[in-house]
Amino acid sequence: MYIDPKVLNEEAEKRCLDKTDQEIVQKAMEDGIETAWDRLRKQQPQCGFGQLGICCNRCVMGPCRIDPFGGEPKRGVCGATNDLITARNLLDDLATGAAAHSDHGREVIQVLLETAEGKSQGYQILDAEKLKTVATEYGIETEGKSKEEMAKALALAMLEEFGTIKNEIQLSRRAPAKTQEMWKKLGIVPRSVDREIVEAMHRVHMGVGADYANILLHALRASLSDGWGGSMMATEGSDILFGTPTPNTALANLGVLKKDEVNIVMHGHNPILSEMVVIAADDPDLKKLAKEKGAKGINLVGMCCTGNELLMRHGIPIAGNELDQELAIATGSVEVMVIDYQCIFPSITDTAKCYHTKVVSTSALSKVPGATHMEFHPENALDTAKEIVKLAIENYPNRNPDRVRIPDKPMKMMAGFSEEAIRGALGGSYKPLIDAIVAGKIRGAVGIVGCNNPKVKQDYGHITLGKELIKRDILVVETGCAAIASGKAGLLVPEAASLAGDGLRSVCEALKIPPILHMGSCVDCSRILVLAANIAKELNVGIEDLPLGGAAPEWYSQKAISIGAYFVASGVFTVLDVPPKIFGSPNVINLLTEGLNGLINAAFAVEPDPVKAADILEEVIEKKRKGLGI
Amino acid sequence: MNTVMVKPERCIGCRHCEVACAIEHSQNKTLFGAVSEDPIPKPRIHVEVGPGLLTFPNRCRHCDPAPCLQVCPTGALQRDAETDSVIVDYAKCIACAACAMVCPFGIIQFDKTYQIALDRNVNTKCDHCIDRQRTGRIPACVEACKTGALEFGDVNDLIRTNRKDFTFKILRPSGAEVEVPEVPPNIQAYRDIMKSIADIGIFRD
The missing domain is CATH 3.30.70 (Alpha-Beta Plaits)
Structure with a gap:
């Protein structure tokens, strides 16, 4: 389809920050491919009741909505006010996000159990040291035990905690004593992973209380069951099975796709199947088959958080973040996109139909019409992985080279900064980092996390905020789409330290690390919690006392609500860019942005301008420094 | 009014x-x-x-005088005396869009409607x-x-x-x-x- 190049250019610049993304978004427009940006336009105007959080669509006395201008109706049919409706909606969203993270965690631990029992195919326990450490935390006897025995006992202990009646989750004990004390005082110690989510569903039912603050307190507890529970189990389980990440170099952006190789994009969140695809792609027979079909090799690349998991542990190149999923297909060069679950556009198979790309769904809970379903089971995971690779190879001759455009230059980046790796790089203790913070070389640290959202120019929020913070000598740690954005922008290399302030630059140069550290996928926000907890413990303070901040500049997902809430509930002040659906209730806004400060020494802020967001974070960091007397 | x-x-x-x-x-x-x-x-x-x-x-603002009513060549657009509304006699509408050309608010549209048994679009403002x-x-x-x-x-x-x-x-x-x-x-x-x-x-x- 012919579109005036000037129009194409302008639109591409509005959609994406990254030049390679701009190139392919233009191709997608020329090819007539519908993308999330087009769908956002078609959704305008978006309903104000929903955006303000004052639409209640729970029961069939409704749906109800409240007049945001103070007139009638002031209550839903049941009598719920704007405060109650907003709080219930937020808890519902948060529980959805916590459930997504935690169910992912459960599946990882189930594979760990089957591996320990010798029932899985292709899996090994690659990090025995971490296994021993975590098993010891759980009070499991490790002396004279085999890896398998330890792993089985640990997996069972973790799975038990999804529905435990002992009223605590072991990993939440990793938080500093002072922070745990604060949770106890507020009554928000997470009691089990599933229970808090089930209770959230209970509490959003009509007639289960009318106190918005009581509902929001439970939201904090449910988020803690995710951050210090389900998500942390996902991280620890994946590390035990596939290895704890160590710093590596890799490549990022759509330029990692190859013109003359079979391209397989692994998209979603859970690495359990894609780890097997990594093994399968190394199979000599399959490599030979690829040659026979005219390809020079098999090129595995990642997308979104499945991509982050593979990037962290194997340095597998990453094609992009959430808004790149359609663009990857629009390069015309993808033979197979393997999907597991979460953040996969339901329309992805329609996008694929415009090219030769096959979408392979692999999870029983995440089927998509139009996809080839090759279901993952631990017992035959490697066989399934090999079949997927074979399918991709056999699809290679169907690629139309005339419709292929791949950007030239992938960006170099570093990843693999697990908490253990950061601690290791510092010589085993956080003392050097603490010294640098006390000396003021580093003012503090901010975790930038979260998604893409087509309402914001792709990566603009992440990159502008990241650059702004490092300039002010604030160390940045990242996960998820935010980390991929920085990878594409060239900020995840040691040379990027030149963009940092003098203090942070000198530390990065001494340690040969980038000023922004890639800590993993979105469940790996749990690594940020452990990092913060360990620093706090060395100083004998709570996380809420540390000069830290959090930010989700381009968030869209319910999972991000859960992450933001467990950051705040753990004492980390967090800035959101896109407003959450709470603006219909001044009381809920006040509680979340002011009131929480008095309870947990942290709160939320909403600020769409990334430079102003950096101002807010800097102010919080300086305030906390003062509190510590530094 | x-x-x-x-x-x-x-x-x-x-x-x-x-x-x-x-x-x-x-x-x-x-x-x-x-x-x-x-x-x-x-x-x-x-x-x-x-x-x-x-x-x-x-x-539709139901203007008076209404530009659409003034230019309609078939008299399809008329004023309802009781409510001062500008209304369409669908049977007379020939979908020429002259009304749309002069409408200051751009609110004229052409669609099918159950209100007339014709398989063609008429002004359904x-x-x-x-x-x-x-x-x-x-x-x-x-x-x-x-x-x-x-x-x-x-x-x-x-x-x-x-x-x-x-x-x-x-x-x-x-x-x-x-x-x-x-x-x-x-x-x-x-x-x-x-x-x-x-x-x-x-x-x-």
């Missing part, structure tokens, strides 16, 4: 008015019936998005819900609006409210009791945020 007055600052883009309008112009007159009709009824009021993601519900008005009911869009963005009544009465508010504001700028409340600070804060977001994405002007 009765009219529908729009208060754009109170429109939040929910499109309830559009849905209510489409239902009113269905055979069945219920939501669940309307969605399965053929031809599918369409709204005659349009919530459009402007700068900063602000919205405006646009509909807002009819001011004259069927409802004749039975003492207000237009469907106004009834559906839960934010007070659409109000129906005597034009001078509606204007009088604004006039009175202005009088109070100019004489007692702070803390004046006004009939039309100001935009609450939380809603204004939300709009400011959405304007900033519009400025850094595809909705930039």
Whole structure:
């Protein structure tokens, strides 16, 4: 389809920050491919009741909505006010996000159990040291035990905690004593992973209380069951099975796709199947088959958080973040996109139909019409992985080279900064980092996390905020789409330290690390919690006392609500860019942005301008420094 | 003269008015019936998005004199004496779109409607819900609006409210009791945020 190049250019610049993304978004427009940006336009105007959080669509006395201008109706049919409706909606969203993270965690631990029992195919326990450490935390006897025995006992202990009646989750004990004390005082110690989510569903039912603050307190507890529970189990389980990440170099952006190789994009969140695809792609027979079909090799690349998991542990190149999923297909060069679950556009198979790309769904809970379903089971995971690779190879001759455009230059980046790796790089203790913070070389640290959202120019929020913070000598740690954005922008290399302030630059140069550290996928926000907890413990303070901040500049997902809430509930002040659906209730806004400060020494802020967001974070960091007397 | 007055600052883009309008112009007159009709009824009021993601519900103003009525070559557009509404005699409409060319508000549209047994598009602009008005009911869009963005009544009465508010504001700028409340600070804060977001994405002007 012919579109005036000037129009194409302008639109591409509005959609994406990254030049390679701009190139392919233009191709997608020329090819007539519908993308999330087009769908956002078609959704305008978006309903104000929903955006303000004052639409209640729970029961069939409704749906109800409240007049945001103070007139009638002031209550839903049941009598719920704007405060109650907003709080219930937020808890519902948060529980959805916590459930997504935690169910992912459960599946990882189930594979760990089957591996320990010798029932899985292709899996090994690659990090025995971490296994021993975590098993010891759980009070499991490790002396004279085999890896398998330890792993089985640990997996069972973790799975038990999804529905435990002992009223605590072991990993939440990793938080500093002072922070745990604060949770106890507020009554928000997470009691089990599933229970808090089930209770959230209970509490959003009509007639289960009318106190918005009581509902929001439970939201904090449910988020803690995710951050210090389900998500942390996902991280620890994946590390035990596939290895704890160590710093590596890799490549990022759509330029990692190859013109003359079979391209397989692994998209979603859970690495359990894609780890097997990594093994399968190394199979000599399959490599030979690829040659026979005219390809020079098999090129595995990642997308979104499945991509982050593979990037962290194997340095597998990453094609992009959430808004790149359609663009990857629009390069015309993808033979197979393997999907597991979460953040996969339901329309992805329609996008694929415009090219030769096959979408392979692999999870029983995440089927998509139009996809080839090759279901993952631990017992035959490697066989399934090999079949997927074979399918991709056999699809290679169907690629139309005339419709292929791949950007030239992938960006170099570093990843693999697990908490253990950061601690290791510092010589085993956080003392050097603490010294640098006390000396003021580093003012503090901010975790930038979260998604893409087509309402914001792709990566603009992440990159502008990241650059702004490092300039002010604030160390940045990242996960998820935010980390991929920085990878594409060239900020995840040691040379990027030149963009940092003098203090942070000198530390990065001494340690040969980038000023922004890639800590993993979105469940790996749990690594940020452990990092913060360990620093706090060395100083004998709570996380809420540390000069830290959090930010989700381009968030869209319910999972991000859960992450933001467990950051705040753990004492980390967090800035959101896109407003959450709470603006219909001044009381809920006040509680979340002011009131929480008095309870947990942290709160939320909403600020769409990334430079102003950096101002807010800097102010919080300086305030906390003062509190510590530094 | 009765009219529908729009208060754009109170429109939040929910499109309830559009849905209510489409239902009113269905055979069945219920939501669940309307969605399965053929031809599918369409709204005659349009919530459009402007700068900063602000919205405006646009509909026929039933002008007098009405440019559309003046240029219609077949006399399809007529004035209803009882309600002062500009209405369409679908049988006479030839879909020439001359009315659309002169409409100052761009609200003319051509569609099929159950109201005439013809398999062609005719001018299906807002009819001011004259069927409802004749039975003492207000237009469907106004009834559906839960934010007070659409109000129906005597034009001078509606204007009088604004006039009175202005009088109070100019004489007692702070803390004046006004009939039309100001935009609450939380809603204004939300709009400011959405304007900033519009400025850094595809909705930039």
